[in-house]
Structures are given as structure tokens and as C-alpha cells.
Amino acid sequence: MIFELFKESLRSIMSNKTRTFLSMLGITIGVAAVIAVVSLGQGASESVKKRISSLGSNIIFITPGRIGGAGGRLAQAVGNVLNEEDVRKMKQFCYSLSNITPVLQKQSVILFEEKNTIATVMGVYPSIFDMMELKVEKGRSFLESDEGKRVIVLGEKIAEDLFEGEDPVGQKVYIITSTGKQSFTVIGVLKKSGQLLFFNPDNAVFLPFKTAQYRIFHTKKVSLIVAKTISQDLTDTAVSEIDDYLYKKFKDENMYNIVSQEAILSTLSETMAILNLTLGGIAGISLLVGGIGIMNIMLVSVTERTREIGIKKAIGATNSSILLQFLMESIVITLIAGIVGILLGALIANFVGRMVNISVLITPSVIMIAMGVSTGVGLFFGVYPAYKASKLDPVDALRYE
Secondary structure: OHHHHHHHHHHHHHHOHHHHHHHHHHHHHHHHHHHHHHHHHHHHHHHHHHHHHOOOOOEEEEEEOOOOOHHHOOHHHHOOOOEHHHHHHHHHHOOOEEEEEEEEEEEEEEEEOOEEEEEEEEEEOOOHHHHOOOOEEEEOOOOHHHOOOOEEEEOHHHHHHHHOOOOOOOOEEEEEEOOEEEEEEEEEEEOOOOOEOOEOHHHEEEEEHHHHHHHHHOOOEOOEEEEEEOOHHHHHHHHHHHHHHHHHHHOOHHHEEEEEHHHHHHHHHHHHHHHHHHHHHHHHHHHHHHHHHHHHHHHHHHHHOHHHHHHHHHOOOOHHHHHHHHHHHHHHHHHHHHHHHHHHHHHHHHHHHHHHOOOOOOOHHHHHHHHHHHHHHHHHHHHHHHHHHHOOOHHHHHHOO
């Protein structure tokens, strides 16, 4: 019986292609929008999480101040309160740490001959390269013996902007400071790595910490501290050890902020889940509009086929069979529209992903949800027209012109 109803539904649908197309259009657009938005959101989320996770979950960042601290105070309002002495003491008293480095960081103009670009200047210990898994493409990274020397390691994009494919190693570049130009010899260029949490190495240049401190920054304070634990299992222990040390120093937890990659990933996952749900809900509104469109078209179909319904009832069709027939038509329309919408949404998502360089993640669960929702819409909005058709009086229906 179901198969016969299905065939009858297809025959009815194909007999009026324009009406069917208009019925399908809203659902198709709605499903396509949901698939495109959610798959792009999930893809972007997974890309960011993968990049963060590539460093392992045992990296810890210590920054001055606490964003959203007491009285709504921002981190910048606290000022630079961390220094190199804090790094030495954390290394001594925090037994869960395998490595730690202070970081001096600010934006400056970098010059080479007639070319210039803006880069993030970073003064760090040599250990930063292993901690953040920064690989050298040309030359070398600096060593502890380079402290105080005028040497510099360039990020991939900075090297490309200034040297345009030429080998920068051995060349002199200049950093513009408040006291004038400071010259440095390029000893290495990093491989492309992309955004890594609080900075992008591709758009940065790296100096030995003492060199940066005395030549560029002229301060004993540091911008932030980066630490790495012995193992991922010791991350929480390390955070507690660092917190104990800093609280004993400041007696105020709003003077510092400790962020682990694990916390960043957790917050990111929650934020992206809410964002994807919101965007999917907004896109899903078009499914509601499409469902209303189906109901309107099906009501028109009932009116147009009143005489046909009367004939079927006159030869023995029951109310339930008429109800099922119109419900089946509604479900078939939304099912076909859903399949077309999924294909269209996948094409749109891949096209937009390539345009803005975002990976696309279309999961089976998203497809199943989209199909389930579209079929549910057809069922829900098809009930009233189907019920109306089933309740038509056969005598009145036969007399209908």
C-alpha cells in the first residue's frame, strides 16, 4: 500500500512541475543554508582546534592582569608587573615545568634597503623554538651564546615581504625604535606555521631576550611568560604551582592571568558550539518559511483536486487513504527538496571555503539532522491540508467545479 501511495504521489507531483518546484524551493534553500553554515562553522572550529592542539596541551601562558577582573578592570590597566626574575623563580620552584621563557612583544617597522613592513618584534629565550615547535627553513635559530648580540630570526611572511624570495641570511635589517634605527643581522628564517594562540610567528621577528631588552624595549618588565610542562598530565599541577607563586608575590589574583591550552580548547569548543547552534537556527528559519509554503501549495492542491477526491471516495477510498496520500505527497516533496538542498549546501560550503581559505566539515550527523528536519517539516505542514482533503464530503466534492 505504501508503495502504491508513493507512486501515486510521484504521479501527482510530476503532473504539475511548476507547483512542485515552488513547493520545493523554500525547503531546498533552507536545507542548503543549514548545511553550508554549519559545515563552514564546524570546519573553522576544527581547524583552529587542530592548530592549537598541534602544540600539545602542556603549554601555559602567564600574562599581567586578568581580563574582566575586579571592577571590570582590563589586563592592560594592571600594567606590566611580570619580570625575568619571576621566570627564574618559577623555573626553580615549579617542578612540573620543563621549560619557560619570558616574552617581550610589540609592533615595529622593519626595514631592508627601500622595503619596509610591520612585524611583531619578540624578545625570547632560545627555548621558545622548541616549546612552540617553530622550525627553521634557512639558517639557524639563535643560541644562549647569542644573548646580547645583534642577531635576528625572521618569520616566513616578513622574510617574503622584505626579500621577495631572495636568501635573507647574512643580510642586515633595521628595526625602528623610539631612539632611532637599530641594525640586526639575519641568521635564520622560520618555516610557515600560521597563527599560534597569542601570536603569529609568520608575521614576527625573534631576537635574543637580552638584545631585545636593551636595544628595543628598554624595560625590565615582560609582556608575558610562556611555560611548558614535563607532560600533559602535569598541566593542572603546573598551573597550581604557578598560581601559588604569583599569589604569594602579589596577594591579588587580579594582577595576573594563567591560561593553559586545555582551558583555551574548552572555551573555544563551547563558544563554537553556541555559534554553530545560533547560525544553524537562523538558517533554519528558512525551513519554517519553506514549510509554510508547502502548506499553502498543498491547500491549493486540495482545492484543485476536490473533484478527484470526490471520485476516489465514491469508488471506495477511505478518509485515512486520502489523508495518507496527501501526507505522502508532502513528505516526498520535502524529501526530494532536502536531498537537493544537501547537495547545494555542500557545493556552496566548498566554494565559500575555498574563497576564504576555511576548511569545510560536513558530518553524517549534520546530513541526518537536515534530512530529518526537512522530512519533519513536510509531515508537520502537510497534516492540515491532508486532513482537510480527507474530510471532504464525496457528494459535495463531485459537484465541485
